[in-house]
Amino acid sequence: MTRLIFLGPPGSGKGTQAKTLADTWSLPHISTGDILRQALKDKTPLGIKAQSYMDRGELVPDKLVEDMVSDRLSQPDTNSGWLLDGFPRTVNQALFLEELLRKLSHNGEKVINLEVPDDVVVERLLERGRKDDAEEVIRRRLEVYRNETKPLINYYSDRQRLLKVNGNQSQEEVTDEIKKVIAS
Numbered sequence: 001m002t003r004l005i006f007l008g009p010p011g012s013g014k015g016t017q018a019k020t021l022a023d024t025w026s027l028p029h030i031s032t033g034d035i036l037r038q039a040l041k042d043k044t045p046l047g048i049k050a051q052s053y054m055d056r057g058e059l060v061p062d063k064l065v066e067d068m069v070s071d072r073l074s075q076p077d078t079n080s081g082w083l084l085d086g087f088p089r090t091v092n093q094a095l096f097l098e099e100l101l102r103k104l105s106h107n108g109e110k111v112i113n114l115e116v117p118d119d120v121v122v123e124r125l126l127e128r129g130r131k132d133d134a135e136e137v138i139r140r141r142l143e144v145y146r147n148e149t150k151p152l153i154n155y156y157s158d159r160q161r162l163l164k165v166n167g168n169q170s171q172e173e174v175t176d177e178i179k180k181v182i183a184s
């Protein structure tokens with residue numbers, strides 16, 4: 001059973017890797033960023049609430065994303081596994097997820113931490129050119145990552161769930177390394 005959580009700074013390639021592997025294994029790729037961007041495009045109440053946070057590079061309030069993830073992971077297509085990308089982003093979200101997975105009897109999840117140096121991350125984000133990839137917003141997102149999300153590395157390492165992968169290699173090499181570490 002493959003249940004993978006992708007950690008790593010913005011621009012670490014977690015979205016690309018999660019999507020590639022989800023396609024390979026025919027498992028749902030659950031990206032909170034993608035779900036939020038779609039909601040924003042569709043102008044749903046969720047999208048409208050999330051927009052100002054996303055535009056500024058801030059985190060959307062925990063409750064909004066937690067409800068989203070809870071709904072998504074409760075759908076039957078997740079029973080054979082899933083790849084979660086962009087969630088959790090805070091220790092509170094990680095605690096929420098632990099409880100949710102316990103309730104759903106989804107166990108044995110592993111956490112992939114994609115390690116990429118700061119300067120490489122900034123370079124990649126500037127190239128990507130998404131709406132929230134303006135330099136000011138990038139700076140803020142990296143700061144939010146350092147303050148809110150980075151503590152999750154210790155959180156999952158303490159729980160013996162963390163697998164480290166060098167994200168500063170070609171896309172194919174990263175994919176191979178992920179396959180290798182989860183098999184070992």
Ligand code: AMP
Binds near residue numbers: 055085
């Ligand atoms: P991403 O595509 O994962 O980089 O997410 C884009 C933006 O969506 C982030 O900068 C946040 O504003 C918001 N977002 C995505 N996932 C979360 C989350 N787990 N918690 C709070 N905000 C999130």
